[in-house]
Amino acid sequence: DAKTTQPPSMDCAEGRAANLPCNHSTISGNEYVYWYRQIHSQGPQYIIHGLKNNETNEMASLIITEDRKSSTLILPHATLRDTAVYYCIVPTGTASKLTFGTGTRLQVTL
Amino acid sequence: GAGVSQSPSNKVTEKGKDVELRCDPISGHTALYWYRQSLGQGLEFLIYFQGNSAPDKSGLPSDRFSAERTGGSVSTLTIQRTQQEDSAVYLCASSFTGGSPGYNEKLFFGSGTQLSVL
Numbered sequence: 683d684a685k686t687t688q689p690p691s692m693d694c695a696e697g698r699a700a701n702l703p704c705n706h707s708t709i710s711g712n713e714y715v716y717w718y719r720q721i722h723s724q725g726p727q728y729i730i731h732g733l734k735n736n737e738t739n740e741m742a743s744l745i746i747t748e749d750r751k752s753s754t755l756i757l758p759h760a761t762l763r764d765t766a767v768y769y770c771i772v773p774t775g776t777a778s779k780l781t782f783g784t785g786t787r788l789q790v791t792l
Numbered sequence: 793g794a795g796v797s798q799s800p801s802n803k804v805t806e807k808g809k810d811v812e813l814r815c816d817p818i819s820g821h822t823a824l825y826w827y828r829q830s831l832g833q834g835l836e837f838l839i840y841f842q843g844n845s846a847p848d849k850s851g852l853p854s855d856r857f858s859a860e861r862t863g864g865s866v867s868t869l870t871i872q873r874t875q876q877e878d879s880a881v882y883l884c885a886s887s888f889t890g891g892s893p894g895y896n897e898k899l900f901f902g903s904g905t906q907l908s909v910l
Contacts, residue, residue, distance in 0.1 A: 725901030
């Protein structure tokens, strides 16, 4: 998988937007950006993915820069249940495995 | 089923015993993955199945670990002669391949099997 860089941890107040950045400067033109999260003691959960256009679903929005070298996952109104480790992944080639790095530990506080 | 099902949810075994962990993927998902996660650590890839074959088993840590998948569905991960360092949460995931580009990596994970080797 293409290398991604994320901050190790972030804090966010409940009700505020959480903006989680990811750098993927070596991304190729046909590679997607995926976001997963892992809430404590659970398996990872798919959040969203995108290629070049911004994407939105019921969980989050994904903003990808025009040069595609970075992206931001936005949780518009963070709740305590959004406290988790968030992983930004850029899979390379055909699917054989996803490599989960260390991610960003998001702590949502009252 | 509605999601990926793993059993047992918890397994305590003695060092040297063999264990089998089971994964029922989402119906129709052709790809199946095994990962493990030691306490406080990241996810470690073990093996990937496409149908019943395993084109990537590069993550299996030793020959004590093996996995099979039958009927393109259920998979079993077997650990022989368990060691204390095998203690971890073993996670299974499945995905539908052959869909539109970019969807192959949308993995659905089970809740895992917590393995404790005493």
